[in-house]
Amino acid sequence: MAERGALPTVSKTRALFLRAIRHLFHPLRPDDYLELINPLWTTRETRGRVERVIQEGSDAATVEIRPAHKWPGHRPGQYVRLGVIIDGVYHWRAYSLTSDPGAEDGLISVTPKLVEKGVVSPYLVERIQPGEVVRLGDVEGVFTLPDPPPAKLLFISAGSGVTPIMSMLRSLDHRDRLHDVVVIHSARTREQVIFGDALHDLDERHTGVRFLLRITSTQGRIGPADLDEVCPDWRDRDAFCSGPGELLDDLIAHWEAEGDPERLHLERFQPIIGGGDGEGGMVTFLDSEEEAHCDGDTPILVAGEKAGLKLPYGCRIGICHTCVGTLQSGRLRDLRTGEVSEPTGASVRTCVNTAEGNIEIDL
Numbered sequence: 001m002a003e004r005g006a007l008p009t010v011s012k013t014r015a016l017f018l019r020a021i022r023h024l025f026h027p028l029r030p031d032d033y034l035e036l037i038n039p040l041w042t043t044r045e046t047r048g049r050v051e052r053v054i055q056e057g058s059d060a061a062t063v064e065i066r067p068a069h070k071w072p073g074h075r076p077g078q079y080v081r082l083g084v085i086i087d088g089v090y091h092w093r094a095y096s097l098t099s100d101p102g103a104e105d106g107l108i109s110v111t112p113k114l115v116e117k118g119v120v121s122p123y124l125v126e127r128i129q130p131g132e133v134v135r136l137g138d139v140e141g142v143f144t145l146p147d148p149p150p151a152k153l154l155f156i157s158a159g160s161g162v163t164p165i166m167s168m169l170r171s172l173d174h175r176d177r178l179h180d181v182v183v184i185h186s187a188r189t190r191e192q193v194i195f196g197d198a199l200h201d202l203d204e205r206h207t208g209v210r211f212l213l214r215i216t217s218t219q220g221r222i223g224p225a226d227l228d229e230v231c232p233d234w235r236d237r238d239a240f241c242s243g244p245g246e247l248l249d250d251l252i253a254h255w256e257a258e259g260d261p262e263r264l265h266l267e268r269f270q271p272i273i274g275g276g277d278g279e280g281g282m283v284t285f286l287d288s289e290e291e292a293h294c295d296g297d298t299p300i301l302v303a304g305e306k307a308g309l310k311l312p313y314g315c316r317i318g319i320c321h322t323c324v325g326t327l328q329s330g331r332l333r334d335l336r337t338g339e340v341s342e343p344t345g346a347s348v349r350t351c352v353n354t355a356e357g358n359i360e361i362d363l
Contacts, residue, residue: 015069046070046136050128051107058191059114060160061125062098064107067136074101074108076171077144077164077240077267081137081320082110086123092137093120094319096163096267098195100170111194113160138321143242143267144168149177150238154231156251158186159194161243164267166195168240169202179208182231186214186222186243223247224254235259242267278333281355285309286328286362299335300325300350300361311350311363318352325350330359 048065056062074080079096095110115121145168153172155165162185172178183202187193193213203211212230214222227234241251241264248266255264278296283303285291292307294300301323304311314322318336324347331342332353340356350363 046072048108048134048136050130050132050134052130053128056111056194057187057196058189059125060111060192060194062109062111063124063128064099064109065134065136066107071108071136072139074139074167075141075144076101076168078139078141078167079164079319080108080110080139082120083135083137084120084123084128084132086119090135091120092135092314092320092322094140094315094321096141096167097139098163098166098170100167100174102171102174111160111163111166113194141267143240143265145171145240151180152233152237153181154234154237154239155181155183155185156239156241156243156247157184158243158247159188159192161241161247161267162194162199164242165240166198169199173202173206178202178206181206181209182234182237183209183211184214184222184230185212186216188215188217190215221247224250227254238263238265240265240267278354279356281330281358283355284358284360285311285325286360294355296333296354296356297335298354300353300355300359302351303354304350304363313351316351318349321347321349323350324348325361325363328360328362331356332359 046068048067048071050063051066052064054062054064074097077096079094081092081094083090083092085091095112097108098111099107099109110124112121112124114125141164143164149172155169157165165183169178169181169183172181183199185193185199190196196213199211199213202209216222222230231237235258239251239255241248245268248268251264252261252266255261280294280296280298283292283294283300285304288309290304290307290309292303292309294303301311301313301316312322314320316323327343327346327348329344331340332348333340333356335352335354348361350361
């Protein structure tokens, strides 16, 4: 279950008014009338209005959003499902929240990095304009700071991996908890550094912050072997690391060999999927009445595609929820964790689950 953060600053009067309106019009929907006044007043879903778009380095942008009253809040490090209409088609993607949950202006932000062949990131980085209304879906993620935070912290990131860490740093700054913090960030070129100005600003304003920037095109990649030099007391710190899988795999091996793995916390943008010895089985797609065999190492989504079915998908790594279907019978195995469950009647993600025996699914 997704963890929730602090609630936004919202007028109690407005919340009570919207609740009363919903009951007054029942069973009719008041949203059609409310949206004529303000599209953020809908009671069916959570929306937000784009306030500003700020360039971050050469190929990323921060999109600042004012959420509606139904926004549940977030914890530093979590991500949100963001829905936008592009050329008349709805698209959902998940992005790390980069804002301080306790920001006084009440704004939230995401900072997508441009993916040239993508659909949503080019729109958010290059085309979206202030005033546009976006949909805000589930807030999820367990890559979060404990409360109270550890006394000594180490943050390691590369590329867009800095995005969840930026939310953590902004929250610590807001709460005056930046007392002994080392931040190590890598980018291929100086022009591509995301949040470079913000990170340097934290370094300059707080004596307890030490920011180390590594430009890999000229200085080479930073690795675990460099930690004894750049942060000699790394074993005494709680480390929060986010970035490419190769970097995280190296850090895991290093902490297991020379540190305390319990103090290493990770955010993978590309989770490890597959590699198990599951039972597999026949998948019946009830909507189309088609069947596909699914071995114990293949996601339901891939098995259906191999059988010629056109199934919904988005990120394909279990984040965006575009591929969800309803399990009607049978057991599933989570390809990320190996956990076997029988969530009959629940929504399940077909890109990260496989059949553990024969199953039936509405999709």
